[in-house]
Amino acid sequence: MSLDHNLPRVLIVENQDSKLALPQRLAAQGWQLVVQKLDQLDPSQWPGIGLIHIPGQEAHEPLAPVTGALQKGSYIALCGKEALNSSKIQTLIRTAFHDYCDESAPTQRFAHTLERLLSETRPRFDALPPPSLILGSSIAMTELRHRLSTYGHSELPVLLLGESGTGKECAAQWIHHHSSRREHPFVALNCAAIPDTQFSTELFGHETGMLNGEPQKRAGHIAVAERGTLFLDEIGDMSQTSQATLLRFLESNCYTPVGGKRERQADVRIVCASNHNLHEEVRTGSFRLDLFHRLNVLSLDLPPLRQHLEDIPVLAEHFLHHHQPPVTLDESAMSALMCHDFPGNVRELRNCLLRAAVNNRHGLIRSEDLGLEEPVRAEPPTQSLSQYRNRQESQYIRQCLEDCKNNVQEAANRLKISRSSLYRLMEKHHIHLP
Numbered sequence: 267m268s269l270d271h272n273l274p275r276v277l278i279v280e281n282q283d284s285k286l287a288l289p290q291r292l293a294a295q296g297w298q299l300v301v302q303k304l305d306q307l308d309p310s311q312w313p314g315i316g317l318i319h320i321p322g323q324e325a326h327e328p329l330a331p332v333t334g335a336l337q338k339g340s341y342i343a344l345c346g347k348e349a350l351n352s353s354k355i356q357t358l359i360r361t362a363f364h365d366y367c368d369e370s371a372p373t374q375r376f377a378h379t380l381e382r383l384l385s386e387t388r389p390r391f392d393a394l395p396p397p398s399l400i401l402g403s404s405i406a407m408t409e410l411r412h413r414l415s416t417y418g419h420s421e422l423p424v425l426l427l428g429e430s431g432t433g434k435e436c437a438a439q440w441i442h443h444h445s446s447r448r449e450h451p452f453v454a455l456n457c458a459a460i461p462d463t464q465f466s467t468e469l470f471g472h473e474t475g476m477l478n479g480e481p482q483k484r485a486g487h488i489a490v491a492e493r494g495t496l497f498l499d500e501i502g503d504m505s506q507t508s509q510a511t512l513l514r515f516l517e518s519n520c521y522t523p524v525g526g527k528r529e530r531q532a533d534v535r536i537v538c539a540s541n542h543n544l545h546e547e548v549r550t551g552s553f554r555l556d557l558f559h560r561l562n563v564l565s566l567d568l569p570p571l572r573q574h575l576e577d578i579p580v581l582a583e584h585f586l587h588h589h590q591p592p593v594t595l596d597e598s599a600m601s602a603l604m605c606h607d608f609p610g611n612v613r614e615l616r617n618c619l620l621r622a623a624v625n626n627r628h629g630l631i632r633s634e635d636l637g638l639e640e641p642v643r644a645e646p647p648t649q650s651l652s653q654y655r656n657r658q659e660s661q662y663i664r665q666c667l668e669d670c671k672n673n674v675q676e677a678a679n680r681l682k683i684s685r686s687s688l689y690r691l692m693e694k695h696h697i698h699l700p
């Protein structure tokens with residue numbers, strides 16, 4: 267994939283023989299990476315922020331050619347334990363680097379250090395969201411981030427569809443922050459929460475004459491979002507009257523505040539979202555076809571969490587990262603999460619983890635602490651056969667390991683596969699032995 271020049275890039279300088287898993291993990295969080303070998307550095311490719319890997323004591327000599335240039339940029343030293351014990355390397359870090367990270371630290375820590383560095387050194391990126399906002403390394407999430415960034419470069423309306431809690435508002439923000447409007451407001455309006463009689467006022471504002479010699483005015487959401495993005499959430503819940511009002515505005519891009527006399531031209535990009543099946547609502551007549559066509563120019567379906575369960579470990583790490591005192595999930599809890607249906611999607615996952623973390627006293631969340639109920643299906647199954655098989659496979663392996671008290675050889679015998687195949691499958695399904 268080519269680099270998006272609107273996004274902050276991170277340079278990772280690796281030593282010839284280093285095998286860092288980090289680039290892959292950071293990429294999964296939405297960072298754009300330029301990975302270069304120490305002896306093949308191309309300064310023209312350098313972004314202003316980066317991680318330089320110093321694996322061991324011997325490694326500070328080859329760094330000499332780059333330390334001069336480091337003063338201009340902002341770099342974090344990525345060190346192994348051995349390097350951190352060396353006084354020479356400690357001096358090098360103090361004089362030439364902004365900060366350092368232990369290479370065995372969790373990915374989230376690198377991401378936070380990079381975000382902090384980015385906000386201190388690059389004010390022009392201030393308007394960008396933290397790149398980790400839409401997490402996940404599944405094909406579905408990688409494709410989603412790519413499509414959203416592409417949509418960011420367009421001015422056309424976007425319709426985001428998906429179940430509640432799948433991240434539609436996050437997606438709308440991502441589009442805004444990847445558009446040329448990012449330095450202007452992102453304004454969200456929940457259409458379901460507005461009574462019919464107030465819809466025009468909320469959208470267009472009002473001018474109701476003078477009171478004590480002062481003009482009585484209130485700006486509507488369109489005026490507040492001027493030159494930015496107006497996110498209309500829950501559009502499937504709008505009444506017919508509100509739909510007609512919105513359509514009139516979209517047709518001309520002009521509006522008159524309630525009680526006002528002068529018509530105004532709007533300059534806003536419209537992104538809207540719904541968790542209803544709008545196609546069905548158009549068919550039954552509860553959503554206007556002409557409005558649907560106006561809004562449905564670029565559209566995107568956000569996948570439910572049960573279709574990208576492999577993202578649960580990284581999402582869980584993210585949601586629990588800031589919790590104090592620190593908490594982790596044990597194997598049984600991770601297993602329960604991987605088997606749950608999540609009708610409330612990522613929001614349900616977040617709430618369930620935060621609740622368990624708050625109620626936890628031992629720093630370890632077990633499956634019974636999660637309070638997961640029997641899955642309630644919101645819709646008929648929508649996963650592909652291979653996703654279903656994957657899930658069953660993961661569940662079966664976990665069960666088998668548990669029955670064999672985590673004895674891998676015994677579990678492999680029972681499953682009638684080799685020990686190394688079982689290890690491969692455990693890695694694939696993020697199964698870790700306690």
Ligand SMILES: Nc1ncnc2c1ncn2[C@@H]1O[C@H](COP(=O)(O)OP(=O)(O)OP(=O)(O)O)[C@@H](O)[C@H]1O
Nearest residue numbers: 399400401429430431432433434435436541612613
């Ligand atoms: N891929 C993701 N990575 C990180 N956080 C996510 C992701 N998807 C959703 N979330 C988090 O899940 C929660 C719900 O997301 P959001 O409000 O965007 O969902 P929604 O689809 O707009 O929900 P609703 O339809 O109910 O309005 C938020 O806290 C959001 O930050």
